[in-house]
Amino acid sequence: MPVEEFIINVFCLIDDLYSTVISRPLRSRGTPPKLSDSEVIAMEIAGEWLGHHHDKAIYGYFKKHWIHLFPNLPHRSQFVRQAANLWAVKQQLHQHLVKELGADTSGIHLVDGFPMEVCVRTRAYRSKVYKEQADYGHCASKKKSFYGFHGHLLTDARGIPVAMTVTAANIDERESIYDLLDNIRGLMIGDKGYIKPDLKRDCESFGIDLQTPLRKNMEDKRPKWIVRKMMNVRRRIETVIGQLAEYFEVERVRSRDEWHLTSRIARKLLGITVGIYLNIQSGREPMQFEHMLSA
DSSP, X not given: OBHHHHHXXXXXXXXXXXXXXXXXXXXXXXXXXXXXXXHHHHHHHHHHHTTOOSHHHHHHHHHHHOTTTOTTOOOHHHHHHHHHHTHHHHHHHHHHHHHHTTOSSOSEEEEEEXXXXXEOGGGGGGOOTTTTTOEEEEETTTTEEEEEEEEXXXXXXXXXXXXXXXXXXXXXXXXXXXGGOTTOOEEEEOOGGGOOHHHHHHHHHTTEEEEOOOOTTXXXXXXXXXXXXXXXXXXXXXXXXXXXXXXXXXXXXXXXXXXXXXXXXXXXXXXXXXXXXXXXXXXXXXXXOTTSOBO
């Protein structure tokens, strides 16, 4: 669809969701912001889809090209502050879409991790950003060492993001997975990195059947065709992570504190879920983003 139509569609969806999710005013005193919260979130999401991943870049793009759609655009610092303060609202909007799409109650979920680099490894010792939170880690799938965080993503079988958590890069992903198990049941498929008897037993206590491929030195009594089918399904989350990296640069940390990092992760998850929702509404495949936007 044309860019202007896309921006308007995103705003209408966010505004409808906002009025549904937020039942009372967020601010009880002070001067109301020039832009509504729905406008700010819509600008963030549309900006990400259009390739602008810095707050400054999003603001500059809309000020230059779409001021007629957002005539009350305030000073950049106010826009950035308002956007960051809405991190919890963006999380609530995302969870509302997850429930509306039935992604949380799906019988099959997928889990995987990915690196989130704060800076290149050779500069890490000089970096003062996230000095207490970030650490060195290794990504087996990409065969690379890095400095930063480890993102852990949970999706349904269609690829709709259900939840995400972030840890230091040196934290075992088998420990981080517990943050993602609260509201799901049924089959959960992971890679070999999630092999751990205690974890499998803990998942069973949550009503979750954790399945992974086994290592070569482990006996696998499951039918081979079932294992192949599960691993083919699991590849969908690799596609989702690739799309989050391509369209939203989720593997690069472009913030300097946890407040802004939390807000930006929330808008990226909400952003890709909005794209999926619009695809479904228009009769397209959920993850087919190649021709979603036209000039």
